[in-house]
Amino acid sequence: MKYFEDTVVGERVAVGRHTFRADEIKAFAARFDPQPFHVDEAAAARSHFGALVASGWHTAVVWMRMMVEQRRRLAEAARARGEPVAAVGPALGLRDLKWFKPVYVDDTIDYESEIIGMRTSRSRANLGLLTIRSTGVNQRGEAVISFVSTTFVERRPVKE
Amino acid sequence: MSKLHWEDFTPGTVAVYGPRLVTREEIVAFAAEFDPQPMHLDEAAASATLLGGLAASGWHSCCILMRMIADSFVNKTSSMGAPGVEEVRWLKPLRPGMKVRVRTTVLETRLSNSRPDVGFVRCLAEMIDEHDDVITSFTSPLMLRRRETGTRP
Numbered sequence: 387m388k389y390f391e392d393t394v395v396g397e398r399v400a401v402g403r404h405t406f407r408a409d410e411i412k413a414f415a416a417r418f419d420p421q422p423f424h425v426d427e428a429a430a431a432r433s434h435f436g437a438l439v440a441s442g443w444h445t446a447v448v449w450m451r452m453m454v455e456q457r458r459r460l461a462e463a464a465r466a467r468g469e470p471v472a473a474v475g476p477a478l479g480l481r482d483l484k485w486f487k488p489v490y491v492d493d494t495i496d497y498e499s500e501i502i503g504m505r506t507s508r509s510r511a512n513l514g515l516l517t518i519r520s521t522g523v524n525q526r527g528e529a530v531i532s533f534v535s536t537t538f539v540e541r542r543p544v545k546e
Numbered sequence: 547m548s549k550l551h552w553e554d555f556t557p558g559t560v561a562v563y564g565p566r567l568v569t570r571e572e573i574v575a576f577a578a579e580f581d582p583q584p585m586h587l588d589e590a591a592a593s594a595t596l597l598g599g600l601a602a603s604g605w606h607s608c609c610i611l612m613r614m615i616a617d618s619f620v621n622k623t624s625s626m627g628a629p630g631v632e633e634v635r636w637l638k639p640l641r642p643g644m645k646v647r648v649r650t651t652v653l654e655t656r657l658s659n660s661r662p663d664v665g666f667v668r669c670l671a672e673m674i675d676e677h678d679d680v681i682t683s684f685t686s687p688l689m690l691r692r693r694e695t696g697t698r699p
Contacts, residue, residue: 418612421625421627443612447581451579476597477636
């Protein structure tokens with residue numbers, strides 16, 4: 387991750403792409419969100435969804451995993467260039483998490499994140515806060531998820 | 547057992563469910579799969595972060611909260627899912643060995659503008675610790691089928 391000072395509002399990153407298979411949809415939901423339309427094809431077919439759909443939490447945590455992997459790749463590239471890597475996280479929370487459309491079996495979601503706000507931390511002089519909007523779009527070009535999160539990122543150390 | 551429908555929820559109703567023990571093993575397993583940041587995986591690395599020690603991914607606490615409300619009441623209702631979550635707050639770290647409970651508050655009930663057979667139950671779900679301090683909370687409008695208009699669209 388870049389330092390707070392090296393980041394600008396409007397910066398976007400392609401986070402990654404994931405295809406949701408039936409087995410993983412059911413396995414995730416069985417652990418964390420066992421509503422019938424997430425765990426059982428027959429029940430899902432009778433529901434208003436008409437077929438098995440991924441838990442919205444599942445759609446969200448797949449973004450998290452790919453975001454962490456993306457940051458790791460960027461950090462490794464920066465270290466290879468001999469550049470410092472800023473610490474990032476934890477997040478304070480999120481808002482406006484929207485599940486616009488269901489994610490059905492074998493849907494492929496492309497995730498993107500954009501920095502929409504920045505401010506320095508009032509209580510911690512070495513940290514800034516980034517406000518990030520993340521979205522997921524399916525293979526038909528329809529937005530399926532969006533949310534806004536706020537996370538700490540390290541500021542560039544002041545030279546002695 | 548007949549399911550709970552939109553009409554069965556009244557604003558102001560508070561319920562508490564649990565406790566549930568959160569283990570180190572499940573914190574690390576969730577993080578390895580969905581949020582592999584060192585602060586959720588490794589004590590030594592975590593102690594150097596703002597969390598000050600190993601703590602669950604915030605997404606994990608949301609997922610535990612979801613599972614607890616699914617088991618305690620959502621799966622006893624005519625739930626149609628939720629269109630989203632207004633706000634998630636990560637207020638305190640969720641540590642290994644904590645016994646957590648869930649406190650749900652019905653904030654508001656309203657009918658769908660577009661579907662006469664559907665209503666929304668706006669609900670605050672809070673994960674609380676032994677001292678009733680809130681670890682994680684989320685506010686979400688749950689979509690429920692109404693009883694009066696039948697059980698099929």
